[in-house]
Amino acid sequence: MKDTINIYQFQNWFQENSPNKFSRTGQVALFDYLEQYEEDTGEEIEFDPIALCCEYTEYDNIDEFHLDYNAEDYPDKDAIMDYTQVIEFGIESFIIQTF
Numbered sequence: 015m016k017d018t019i020n021i022y023q024f025q026n027w028f029q030e031n032s033p034n035k036f037s038r039t040g041q042v043a044l045f046d047y048l049e050q051y052e053e054d055t056g057e058e059i060e061f062d063p064i065a066l067c068c069e070y071t072e073y074d075n076i077d078e079f080h081l082d083y084n085a086e087d088y089p090d091k092d093a094i095m096d097y098t099q100v101i102e103f104g105i106e107s108f109i110i111q112t113f
Contacts, residue, residue, distance in 0.1 A: 019061050021045050027063050036109070040072040043103035068112070075106040 025041045036044060044066070048059055073079040076090065088094045091108060099111040 017061070024061070031063065032067055035067050036070075036072050037107070039103055040107065040109055043101050044070060044109055047101045047109075070101075070109050071112050072109045073107065079108075079110075
């Protein structure tokens with residue numbers, strides 16, 4: 015048994031349960047990425063918000079990313095893309111699949 019959720023339900027869950035994990039813009043970017051993944055692969059994703067909180071991390075910019083990861087190993091977003099999925103949005107913001 016599966017439920018289909020829309021962007022409003024997706025955002026509502028994060029606002030109520032984990033409001034500091036993703037920005038509103040980040041929530042939309044992640045939701046769009048997951049929907050595109052489903053469309054591209056033909057595989058449905060089960061909405062597991064706890065797993066999403068563990069698997070993805072949002073950064074406002076590369077400097078914030080470098081607080082968690084070595085700047086020499088990952089000097090820019092292109093280098094990060096060699097290791098993991100990067101979802102870019104806004105001017106400098108991005109979400110990575112945590113590695």
